[in-house]
Amino acid sequence: MTWRAPLLVLLFCSVSSLALAQNPADAEAQANQAETISNTIFGSGETPDYAFGAFQRGYFLTALELALPRAETGDAAAQTLIAEIYAKGLGVAQNDERAAGWYQLASKNGDMLATFELGLLYQDGVGVPQDRTKAAELFKTAADKGYPPAKYNLALLHVEGVYADPSLTTAARLMQEAADAELPEAQYDYGSMLIEGAGVAPDAAEGARYIGLAAEQDLIAAQIDYATLLYLGQGIEKDVEAAANWYLRAAEGGNPVAQNRLAKLMAVGEGTTLDLETAAMWRALARRQGLTDPALDRLLVSIPADALARAEERARFWPSTPPSIETIAEIPTTAPVYGPPLPAPTDMENAPSRVVVREAGQPEPGADTDPAETGTTPPAETETPPAASPPAQNP
Amino acid sequence: MAPQLYLITPADPDPAQFPRRLMAVLTGPEIAALLVRRGNLDDAAYAEMAERLVQIGQAAGAAVLVEDDVALATGIGADGVHITNGGLKAIREAVSLLKPDGIVGVGNVRSRHDAMSFGELDVDYVMFGPLGGEPDPQAAELAQWWAETFEVPAVHSNPAADVSQGDATGAEFLALSDCIWAQNDPAVTLKAFADTIRTGA
Numbered sequence: 001m002t003w004r005a006p007l008l009v010l011l012f013c014s015v016s017s018l019a020l021a022q023n024p025a026d027a028e029a030q031a032n033q034a035e036t037i038s039n040t041i042f043g044s045g046e047t048p049d050y051a052f053g054a055f056q057r058g059y060f061l062t063a064l065e066l067a068l069p070r071a072e073t074g075d076a077a078a079q080t081l082i083a084e085i086y087a088k089g090l091g092v093a094q095n096d097e098r099a100a101g102w103y104q105l106a107s108k109n110g111d112m113l114a115t116f117e118l119g120l121l122y123q124d125g126v127g128v129p130q131d132r133t134k135a136a137e138l139f140k141t142a143a144d145k146g147y148p149p150a151k152y153n154l155a156l157l158h159v160e161g162v163y164a165d166p167s168l169t170t171a172a173r174l175m176q177e178a179a180d181a182e183l184p185e186a187q188y189d190y191g192s193m194l195i196e197g198a199g200v201a202p203d204a205a206e207g208a209r210y211i212g213l214a215a216e217q218d219l220i221a222a223q224i225d226y227a228t229l230l231y232l233g234q235g236i237e238k239d240v241e242a243a244a245n246w247y248l249r250a251a252e253g254g255n256p257v258a259q260n261r262l263a264k265l266m267a268v269g270e271g272t273t274l275d276l277e278t279a280a281m282w283r284a285l286a287r288r289q290g291l292t293d294p295a296l297d298r299l300l301v302s303i304p305a306d307a308l309a310r311a312e313e314r315a316r317f318w319p320s321t322p323p324s325i326e327t328i329a330e331i332p333t334t335a336p337v338y339g340p341p342l343p344a345p346t347d348m349e350n351a352p353s354r355v356v357v358r359e360a361g362q363p364e365p366g367a368d369t370d371p372a373e374t375g376t377t378p379p380a381e382t383e384t385p386p387a388a389s390p391p392a393q394n395p
Numbered sequence: 396m397a398p399q400l401y402l403i404t405p406a407d408p409d410p411a412q413f414p415r416r417l418m419a420v421l422t423g424p425e426i427a428a429l430l431v432r433r434g435n436l437d438d439a440a441y442a443e444m445a446e447r448l449v450q451i452g453q454a455a456g457a458a459v460l461v462e463d464d465v466a467l468a469t470g471i472g473a474d475g476v477h478i479t480n481g482g483l484k485a486i487r488e489a490v491s492l493l494k495p496d497g498i499v500g501v502g503n504v505r506s507r508h509d510a511m512s513f514g515e516l517d518v519d520y521v522m523f524g525p526l527g528g529e530p531d532p533q534a535a536e537l538a539q540w541w542a543e544t545f546e547v548p549a550v551h552s553n554p555a556a557d558v559s560q561g562d563a564t565g566a567e568f569l570a571l572s573d574c575i576w577a578q579n580d581p582a583v584t585l586k587a588f589a590d591t592i593r594t595g596a
Contacts, residue, residue, distance in 0.1 A: 068508060071507070071508075072506045072507060072508065095515075097511070097514075097515070097544075097545060098511045098515075100544050100545075101507065101510075101511050101540070101541075101544050101545060102507075104540055104543060104544045105507065105540060108540070128544060128545075129546065
C-alpha cells in the first residue's frame with residue numbers, strides 16, 4: 001500500500017491550493033504567475049483573450065459578458081464570438097437573426113470566419129432573407145483571404161455555375177487548395193475531379209490518393225469510393241483485404257451501401273473470412289434502410305435457419321450485442337498477493353464503527369457524557385452484524 | 396431603393412406659428428411619418444401641440460407618432476408611438492397595447508446589442524441617431540448594418556443632413572429634423588431633399 005502515500009500528498013496539495021485560490025489576493029497572484037509563465041512560453045506580444053478563454057471552457061455567459069463591450073467598440077474577434085454563441089444557442093436561446101447581425105459586423109471588420117458563416121446564412125436563408133448571390137460574394141471574400149471551407153463552397157458554386165461564372169478549371173484550383181488544407185469533403189471532391197478529369201488533367205493515381213486521404217478522415221462517401229478503387233485496383237494497387245476493411249469502417253458508420261457490399265464480400269469470403277451469419281446481419285441492417293439487393297440474396301440463399309435468426313437478432317441490437325449473447329468473456333484476474341492477507345471489504349472488522357452495539361449499562365461511544373469511558377471503547381469490538389442489531393439510540 | 400421621408404418636429408415650436416408652418420411643409424413631397432417631438436414642452440403643452448399636429452399630419456396622409464406616451468397616442472387618435480425612454484419594458488408595454496393597429500417604433504439605440512434587443516420585440520422600425528441636436532457619428536454605420544441584415548425597417552435620423560448628399564445608408568426611412576426647420580423656407584429644403592433621394596444620390 002505504499003503507493004497511496006504520494007497520492008495522498010497530491011490530494012492534500014490540491015486541497016491546499018484550492019483553499020488558497022479562494023483568497024482573492026492570492027488568486028490574483030496566481031493569475032499573474034500564470035500570465036508570466038504563458039508569456040515566457042508564447043512571448044508577451046499577445047494579450048490574452050479572456051472572452052475566448054471563457055468560451056473554450058464552456059463559460060458561455062461569461063464569454064458573452066466579456067465580449068460584448070469589446071464587440072461594441074468594433075473588435076471583430078469578439079463580434080464573431082458573440083455571433084457563434086447566438087448561432088449555436090450556447091448558454092442563451094438560439095437566435096439566428098442576432099447571430100447574422102453580429103456576423104455581419106465582424107465580417108465588415110475583416111473576420112474571414114464571420115464572412116464565411118454569414119455566407120452560409122445567406123445561402124440557406126437562416127436569420128436573413130435567402131440571397132445566394134450575396135452568399136457567393138461572401139464566400140469569394142472569405143476564400144480570397146484563404147479560408148479553406150470558403151474555397152470549397154466557392155468551388156461548388158463554380159461547378160454549379162449560376163451564382164459564380166461556370167468554370168471547372170477555377171473550381172478545380174479552389175478545390176485543390178481546400179483539399180491541401182486537409183478539408184475531407186474537398187479531398188474527396190478533388191479526388192473525384194482528378195479521376196474524371198474535370199477541370200484538371202485526369203490522374204487516377206493522384207485521385208485515388210486524395211480520396212484515400214478523405215477516407216482516413218472518416219468521410220463515409222470517400223471510404224466507400226476508396227474501397228471500390230482498392231477492390232478494382234483503379235489508380236492504386238488492387239488490395240481486396242484493404243477494400244473489405246474500408247467497407248467495414250463505412251458499414252460501421254451506418255452506410256447501407258457499404259453494409260450491402262461488405263455483406264457480399266463476407267458471403268463469399270473475399271478479403272475477409274467467410275461468415276454467412278455476419279453477412280446476413282449486415283444485409284438486415286442495409287435492408288432496414290431500404291436497400292435490398294437480389295444479388296446478395298442469392299449469395300445468402302444457403303444460410304441455415306438458426307444462423308439467419310441469430311443474424312436478425314444481432315441486427316436488431318446493432319451496434320450493441322443482443323442480451324442473449326454473453327459478452328463478459330472472462331473475469332479479470334488480480335495479481336497474486338504476497339505477504340499477510342489483506343482484509344477483504346466484507347470483513348466484519350472493516351464495518352463502519354459508528355454503528356456499535358451497546359451492551360446494557362455501557363455508555364454510547366462517541367457521546368460527550370463520559371470522555372474517559374469513550375476512549376476505552378475500541379470500534380473493533382463490534383462483533384454483531386449491524387443488520388442483526390437495533391440501531392444505536394441517543395440516551 | 397430610395398428611402399421614404401420621416402419628419403421630426405422641432406424641439407421648441409411656437410404654438411401659434413408652427414401648425415401653419417407645418418401645413419406649408421406638408422403640401423410638398425410625400426411624408427411617410429411625422430413624429431411630434433416633446434423637446435422641452437411640459438405635458439400639457441405637449442398634449443395640446445400633439446393633438447393639433449395629429450390633425451394636420453393625418454390630413455396630409457402621414458402617419459403621426461407621439462413620443463413615449465401610449466395613453467396620449469390613443470387619446471388623441473395618433474397612429475402610434477416612438478419609444479425613446481424606458482427601454483425593453485416600455486417597448487413591450489407599448490407593443491402589447493397598440494399592436495397590431497398602431498405603430499410602435501424605437502429610438503435611443505446606444506449599442507448594437509440594444510438595437511438587436513429592441514428589434515426582436517415586434518416593433519415597426521428601429522431609429523438610429525438622435526431626434527435633433529448634434530448628429531451621432533455612429534448612426535449612419537449602425538443604420539447601414541441594420542438595413543443590410545435585418546428585416547425590421549431602419550430609420551436613419553440625421554439632424555445635420557446635407558441636401559446634396561442624400562442618404563447612402565440603405566435605411567428604409569430618412570428622418571429629417573433640425574436641418575429642415577433651421578432654414579428660412581423649410582418647404583423648399585424638404586423638396587430639395589426629396590429630389591436628391593429620388594434621383595438616388
